[in-house]
Amino acid sequence: MLLKLFSLERQERNFSEGVSRAWPSDWQDWDDEVYLLANGALQDDTSFETRGHAESYIASRYTARALEDVTGISKSQVNLSLNRCFDVGLLRNDRKTGLPRVNTKALVEFIVFGLKYVFPARPAEIVRGVATAFAAPVLEQKLMSPGELIPVWPDARGNTKGQSVEPLFKSVPFAVRRDPELYALLALVDAIRIGQPREASLATSLLKAHMEIRE
Template sequence: MKSQDIVVLLKLVSLHEQEEEKGSGEFQWSFQGEAPYSVRSLETLLGISKTEINASIKRSLSTGLAIKDRESGRPKPNRRNLDSFIIHGLKFVFPAKPGAMTRGIPTAFAAPMLKGRLVSGGEYIYVWPSAEGHDMGQSVQPLFKSVPEAVQKDERLYEYLALVDAIRLGNQREVGLAGERLSERLLKK
């Protein structure tokens, strides 16, 4: 398993939720002629190569974090397993360690959609290093290097990855709050 597997799976969750909201007949895709779930589209949206996306999907299917949809045949995240892995195992497999102060895109408790919902006991906010970022904070390496660009195209993905970082960086109380919010979103509780 690699860290980008989580990014790919959360993007698939985001695409599926967008499709559900709009209805499958009305789901408009920004790329003409490309299916939103195609490897080429995922490459464009995530900044991860087609080869890595293919390998990521195969790893996710073999670990049970993804399953093949019976109707369409396309891979879809196994939300229950994904939620359980992120909450209970991710911080041990892909730990995050705050680094030096830098300019970047807010993550974890500082992300715009989480501000006020989760409170960190830390003095500084956490950011993914990015030249396009407007905030100063302690740098945190994202799960994959292209995350800062990918989240600017998809607010839902941004929220999921910010929650993941809150789990990776937080203390027990913060992890509990972020885990509850993640479960609400992933499992639609």
């Protein structure tokens, strides 16, 4: 949820600066045609072009209902997650807009040092799915060596066969289809969560750079 909120904030900033996306829109590992047939239209949660930049629209993207629609997480779970994050200091309200803003330094600290203990994962059986960690586009060809098994989030519409890795939440494959930046962020997090030291180190550096964390 926190990474989705960060992605929303980046989308606002990118729009105001005249940049439509933070990372390439072709960073995906699923079949759009299959998704279009199943859902009628491929929904993209990163486009402002046809919606305008009205404050009311921006605020509407942060409601529990809107977050449920784009993440696949129920409204009750969204509210519970947000309240918990406010309580522990991972979220705070923007002084000007009142919108929830991520405490990026604290979030990255938790991801790097605590996530693998709270949400442990080990690659399992071979399945069809969406490439993650070092096999995702954000890290592809930077670390992967020939013959290495690919980690994937299980998903029938994914384009890759590899070892199953349980995502942080069951609806992750649905959520990343609507937000290429979220896909990149979650893949980096998985590289930290399940990767070897070299993979985790590179992913940490990329994550800190993108979230503008200064040492």
